[in-house]
Amino acid sequence: MEATNFSRIQIHIDRHRTTPGGLLPLLHAIQDDIGYIPEESYSPIGKALNLSVAEVHGVVSFYHHFRTQPPGRHVLQICRAESCQAMGSAELEACAKSRLQIDYHETSADQAVTLEPVYCLGNCSLSPSVMLDEKIHGRVSPEKLNSLIQAARNSK
Amino acid sequence: MSIKVYIPRDSAALSMGADQVAMQIAVEAVRRGASVEIVRNGSRGMHWLEPMIEVATEHGRVAYGPVAPENVAELFDCNFLYGGQHHLLLGTTDELPWLKKQERLTFARVGITDPVSLEDYIAHDGYRGLRRALSMTPADIVHEVTESGLRGRGGAAFPTGIKWNTVLGCEAEQKYIVCNADEGDSGTFSDRMIMEGDPFVLIEGMTIAAIAVGATKGYIYLRSEYPDALQTLNEAIDCACKNGYLGNNILDSGRSFDLEVRRAAGAYVCGEETSLLESLEGKRGLVRFKPPLPAIEGLFGKPTVVNNVISLASVPIIFDKGASYYKDYGMGRSRGTLPIQLAGNIKHGGLVEKAFGITLRELLYDFGGGSASGRPIRAVQVGGPLGAYLPESQFDTPLDYEKFSELWAVLGHGGIVAFDDTVDMAKMARYAFEFCAVESCGKCTPCRIGSTRGTEVMDKIIAGNQPARHIALVRDLSDTLLNGSLCALGGMTPYPVLSALNHFPEDFGVDASKTAA
Numbered sequence: 001m002e003a004t005n006f007s008r009i010q011i012h013i014d015r016h017r018t019t020p021g022g023l024l025p026l027l028h029a030i031q032d033d034i035g036y037i038p039e040e041s042y043s044p045i046g047k048a049l050n051l052s053v054a055e056v057h058g059v060v061s062f063y064h065h066f067r068t069q070p071p072g073r074h075v076l077q078i079c080r081a082e083s084c085q086a087m088g089s090a091e092l093e094a095c096a097k098s099r100l101q102i103d104y105h106e107t108s109a110d111q112a113v114t115l116e117p118v119y120c121l122g123n124c125s126l127s128p129s130v131m132l133d134e135k136i137h138g139r140v141s142p143e144k145l146n147s148l149i150q151a152a153r154n155s156k
Numbered sequence: 157m158s159i160k161v162y163i164p165r166d167s168a169a170l171s172m173g174a175d176q177v178a179m180q181i182a183v184e185a186v187r188r189g190a191s192v193e194i195v196r197n198g199s200r201g202m203h204w205l206e207p208m209i210e211v212a213t214e215h216g217r218v219a220y221g222p223v224a225p226e227n228v229a230e231l232f233d234c235n236f237l238y239g240g241q242h243h244l245l246l247g248t249t250d251e252l253p254w255l256k257k258q259e260r261l262t263f264a265r266v267g268i269t270d271p272v273s274l275e276d277y278i279a280h281d282g283y284r285g286l287r288r289a290l291s292m293t294p295a296d297i298v299h300e301v302t303e304s305g306l307r308g309r310g311g312a313a314f315p316t317g318i319k320w321n322t323v324l325g326c327e328a329e330q331k332y333i334v335c336n337a338d339e340g341d342s343g344t345f346s347d348r349m350i351m352e353g354d355p356f357v358l359i360e361g362m363t364i365a366a367i368a369v370g371a372t373k374g375y376i377y378l379r380s381e382y383p384d385a386l387q388t389l390n391e392a393i394d395c396a397c398k399n400g401y402l403g404n405n406i407l408d409s410g411r412s413f414d415l416e417v418r419r420a421a422g423a424y425v426c427g428e429e430t431s432l433l434e435s436l437e438g439k440r441g442l443v444r445f446k447p448p449l450p451a452i453e454g455l456f457g458k459p460t461v462v463n464n465v466i467s468l469a470s471v472p473i474i475f476d477k478g479a480s481y482y483k484d485y486g487m488g489r490s491r492g493t494l495p496i497q498l499a500g501n502i503k504h505g506g507l508v509e510k511a512f513g514i515t516l517r518e519l520l521y522d523f524g525g526g527s528a529s530g531r532p533i534r535a536v537q538v539g540g541p542l543g544a545y546l547p548e549s550q551f552d553t554p555l556d557y558e559k560f561s562e563l564w565a566v567l568g569h570g571g572i573v574a575f576d577d578t579v580d581m582a583k584m585a586r587y588a589f590e591f592c593a594v595e596s597c598g599k600c601t602p603c604r605i606g607s608t609r610g611t612e613v614m615d616k617i618i619a620g621n622q623p624a625r626h627i628a629l630v631r632d633l634s635d636t637l638l639n640g641s642l643c644a645l646g647g648m649t650p651y652p653v654l655s656a657l658n659h660f661p662e663d664f665g666v667d668a669s670k671t672a673a
Binding site for chain 2: 020021022023024025027028049058059062063064065066081082083084085086087119120121122123124125126127129132134135136137138139140
């Protein structure tokens, strides 16, 4: 792990050391900051919160939201839930996978986009929906998805 | 004087480009020297018209939608700031039939007010409920909630007053109010709309709950998929704290209540209350055995009220208008109103708040306008991914907890997902098992193993491999899940699976007459 990341993680640990039930807020803070939760951080986290490395690993691996590898520059989540299925989300999944040449939980070769499934974005009246980084898009057609992917690839 | 233009900040509106429209209107107003005040309100719930903008005119608010950025210049040309004619003009908002036919109690302010303006909230009857509650004894507050007939809107429909009474009756140094805002069911977004459109009503409801049971700390456990709701809630909580509605000595009552939003991390099972509590404690979201009930030993082992967003957001109006006012809506033992969410393959999707008793058919056709694709609606799933699929022959069922139970179906959180006749119900049954496998917490065997075995057996049925024999296996496995699972995730996965099989056997490659349970 890079030294800069390590010192940033330590700041978050110090901030959440005494928060009741503070492990999830701490993991969010780390991932929001550096994009993922490096496995090397489990030991200092465990020491600060009086948990074993196995317990920290157990929590990180339980929640779909947390990742232990750096993502691409953008994260594209495609909703797989029923409402979006009723409006053709399967076509969007196929479209994204073929366009990016990857499967779910993978990052495109140009490091631009990490593709993730999501089970409901709460935008079900405007299905199918996708979320690019923290922005939701509704009534997404394959054409609209392609232009979102293209824009993500073109941007830093 | 500047003219008020309302452009929703609700994420449904944002998903259709509301921010770009707001920016365009601001730019165009400056260019034309028009004095415009843009208010970012919640959504009125007519999502197919989003972004739906409104202008305050001397004849009331007038709506236009769906507005795209490229419509903005022509709207100014048509004098929309004074309600001018344009092909996107919908009319006076309050007179739009879709809204006029509703009974908006919990959603009374959503779409009308500025969600983060405390002034606006109070001007629209906000905090009247809390003021009344502060003049009552804890026992009377709990009695009022019990009298209203309010039942948990998260899905389990447990009487809210009884839950509060249990917590009130516990002696403890510390008690908690936990709001379950882990709205993970597909087809539901009413929690999100409240949190983004009227966050103060949730804060007020939680404060009343705290005063009733003697809790001083509250948490809103919010799903991580709702970044916009997180921001709105935090803005509103800050504002309530600064103005004496949260924190120490609320409204000089001597009572204190602190409120904090905690982000979930994408685990569906954490919508189950004991799993949620584990997660709030910073652990894996494993379901707990019950008893002890969370009301007695909940968060950090202390007595805890765990209520859904809509349950808590329905409390202020019960105190403002009285339990009998609320109770007068509804049918049977389902009292009050239900915020219903129309989703999936539906022409007019969005939020409909109605008294219990409205039928599915009225919702799907009178409000929903039929399918989005124009094809016949073949099936609807009510109550999220663990809810049953209902065929057209059951569309005349009124929305009522007990009527749905009679059909071996659930109302759940009030989400209705429509499917047209292109749906393959065997694939939907397979998906129900697959979803259970992805989201299982792993604590109990029926759910952890059964979900994966179910997916595999469904693959065989879909491939046409001895369907009758494998359907018998699915029924047997479903029986194990139903009766042997620790929580509703495994325990209710058979609802979508078996309802799909029972109502649509032709999709499973078998003769209908041979599959009866």
